Amino acid sequence: MCVCGIIFLPRGEDFSAACLCSLLAHRTEKRLKRGTWNTTMALRAHKIALRATDKQHSWFAQQCGYARVAYNYGLSEFKDGLSQDEWRSARTLRQRFNAKKREKFEWCEACDQRAASYAFENLGEAIKRWRSGQNDFPRHKKRSHRQSYTVEGAKVKVEGKHIRLPKIGHVRMFESLRFEGEIRKVTISRKAHRWFVSILVETGIPNAPRDTRGLPVIGVDVGINSLATLDNGKQYENPRPLKRYERKLKREQRKLSRKVFLSNNYYKQKRKVERIHFRIACIREDAHHKATTEIVMSASAIGIETLKVPNMLKNRNLAKALSDSAFGGFLEKLRTKAEKIGIPVEQAPKFFASSKTCSNCGEKKGDLSLADRQYHCQSCGFTEDRDVNAAINLRNIACGSDEM
DSSP states (O other), X not given: OOOOXXXXXXXXXXXXXXXXXXXXXXHHHHHHHHTOSOOOOOEEEEEEEEEOOHHHHHXXXXXXXXXHHHHHXXXXXXXXXXXXXXXXXXXXXXXXXHHHHHHHOGGGGGSOHHHHHHHHHHHHHHHHHHHTXXXXXXXXXXXXXXXXXXXXXXXXXXXXXXXXXXXXXXXXXXXXXXXXXXXXXXXXXXXXXXXXXXXEEEOSOXXXXXXXXXXXXXXXXXXXXXXXXXXXXXXXXXXXXXXXXXXXXXXXXXXXXXXXXTSXXXXXXXXXXXXXXXXXXXXXXXXXXXXXXXXXXXXXXEEEOOOOHHHHTTOXXXXXXXXXXXXXXXXXXHHHHHHHTTOOEEEOOTTOOTTTBOTTTOOBOTTOOTTOOEEEXXXXXXXXXXXXXXXXXXXXXXXXXXXX
């Protein structure tokens, strides 16, 4: 990494080039540790499923509970401070918690204290977003919500398909870490019956644009019948996993409603419902990742439409199908993967009617309904599949042909 800076030397002293480089490197390292240096190093996160034992499952659940307790305690203290016209920072809240935790929570002595430390960092970020008007006021976390806790990356080591975590030791993983570099942060989380580890790595490789000369510009139109349609007519199948598992999900949810609330049988049945939801999410994510990767690796630029998913969900006839397709997640994955390798993604204007506009002459057809799967232009006689026509319009926007 090339670092430029200015060093002020004491008068009368002679510094060699080696000494100057050593001093500059030392100051750069200090700035990086303090977080005051804007570095262009790429951060990569890899989420891997864990092959944890029953004992390790219990340990993870305990640390997640400790992080939740610390977060809720800090939020209560922050509310009390507001009622007394006293602003308490995240650091102050953590200090107050550390002073009283051994009296109020005797069991926390055996836990990993980094879980509580990162919980207060998350609380501080939530308060900052609330002050800026980005989010609502933070709320207390419930036990039934997402379980996760974070540890410092310097205390973690990854060796092949094993990860060594503080206090618990080695835990097996389903796959090895794809990235090489310094581990910055590690988050353990639970989804349904599986525990996952998300490892944030500083690879030391900046996001350099990739040479994509010779590849075509691609327009991508998303839909319900087919997940994505390209301007060349290629379509990606929409698995619609919720529709496939809807009958089974309803049956298991009815069983859950008949159980005594918070009983052992209730939790057993709840885990069955969670596993079905997990299966649905995995099928959807797999289809999204395969389609977006193939699109990104075969394009020099991509044109997509601007979707307001919350507004689209107001249509009660299409809300379930739209939620099952998860257009927002698909387009977000497409943008993220394209950005990593330097492929520009151009979004159409908010009210651009890609499906109703003729890709041949630019005439807009106002009476096109959802039942019309073929687009026929009355002006020039152009006929094409509805989704392909929309994808061609999006490709034209990516090419810079926005005269339409």
